[in-house]
Amino acid sequence: MEDAPSKPLWDKISAYKTMAWEAYKSKPISYWVLLLLSSGAMLIAFPASSLLSRLYYSNGGKSKWIISWVAVAGWPLIVLMLVPTYFICGTFPTPLNLKLILAYVGLGFLSAADNLMYAYAYAYLPASTASLLASTSLIFSALFGYLLVKNKINASAINAIVIITAAMAMIALDSDSDRYGNITDKQYILGFVWDIFGSALHGLIFALSELVFVKLLGRRSFHVVLEQQVMVSLFAFFFTTTGVIVSGDFQGMQSEARTFKGGKSSYILVLIWSVITFQLGVLGATAVLFLSSTVLAGVLNAIRVPLTSIAAVILLKDPMSGFKILSLIVTFWGFGCYIYGSYPVSKEPS
Structure with missing residues (x-):
């Protein structure tokens, strides 16, 4: 009698195992290799990029513009991946029209602003x-997706929104133990605010990108x-480069490199690896979204948060209080709530 309640659980586990095996058999091995590499890029490159920004x-x-610039300076890496797809898949570049160009310009400007906001966050926060x-x-993403693309928001998504908001409030309440000694109260608040604004803008960019696929492109293939991403x-590179030039931060790189801990070589290596890791993370996320779904991207993003923290x-000796843990x-x-609610509910056979 005691084993009876556990039977449905084992039935569900067995059903998931069967479903996973069927999904595995439905795709060629090359698909799973590419998905594994893309997922690995997300889980390794994005945390590495965040750590390098803080480093x-x-x-x-000191420059916020330089860190914003390295986030987009690696765009030619995506071109190197795009061009071969035309030959392999036998496709042609998507024709550009005025609406599509304006959409790319708008998204590029928003991306440049988003990178600058995150640069302020990493300048003042652990x-x-x-x-x-x-996070x-x-x-x-859920809110703007609902408003702009008419994506559904279910009870699990609302629950996730409330839970994550509460987690952010915990960090705000524990700011005294979560701040570097050389950071003032005003700088910490600015970093906190710009991080939230950057996250909001990131969610808007995600929804607008989906809207471009739905309204202007009408299709979603890997090369598209x-x-x-290239455009x-x-x-974004154009807007950010303009900002770096106008601010005079390009000219200040020489003096910044001389005073950098570890010298000029360390300074150059940090910037180069920042360029590479950010673009690898973007490529990985793009491939995961195309090969699988936003749900898997959400799973990997959830794993990325504790990995980065x-x-x-461990590596940067960030303060880790009980509130932050x-x-x-909670985050x-x-x-988990959001991901669970995003999976379609399959009907039991009658």
Whole structure:
């Protein structure tokens, strides 16, 4: 009698195993290799990019524009991946029209602004805190997706929004133990606010990108996804480069490199690896979205948050208070609620 209640659980586990096996058999091995590589890129490159941004500031870097610039300077890497797809798939570049160009220009400008907001966040906040706050982009993606693309918001999504918001409030309440000694109250608040604004803008960009696919492109193939990423990154690069030139931060790189901890070579390596890791993360996320779904991307993003926070504590000696640990657990739980609610409910056979 005691074993009876556990039987449905084992039935569900067996059903999931069968479903996973059927899904595995339905795709060629090359698909799973590409999905594995893409997922690995997300889980390794994005946390590495976040840590490098914080390392730049902790070792003497000061420019917000430079960190914004390295986030888009690697756009030619996406071109190198895009061009072969035309030959392999036998396709042609998507024709550009005025509406599509304006959409790419608008998304490029928003991406440039988003990168600048995140640069302020990493300048004033520990990498673990900035990563946790950036997880609120899930909330804004759901809200803007509902408003602009008419995506559905179910009870699990609402529950996730409330939970993640509560987790962010925990960090705000514990700001005294979560701040570097050289950061003032005003700078910490600015970093906190810009991180939330950047996450909101990131959610808006995600929804607008989906809207471009639905309204202007009318299709979603791998090379079209890469084309959009190239064009948006190109315009973001143009806007950010203009900002770096106008601010005079390009000219200040020489003096910044001389005073950088570890010297000029360390300064150059941090910037180069920042360029590479950010673009690898973007490519990985793009491939996961195309090959699988936004749900898997959400799962990987949920895993990325604790990975970044733990790595920041170990490698950068980030402060990790009890409140932040609790916030990390609650955030992860919120992601779980959202992901669980995003899976379609299959009907039991009668």
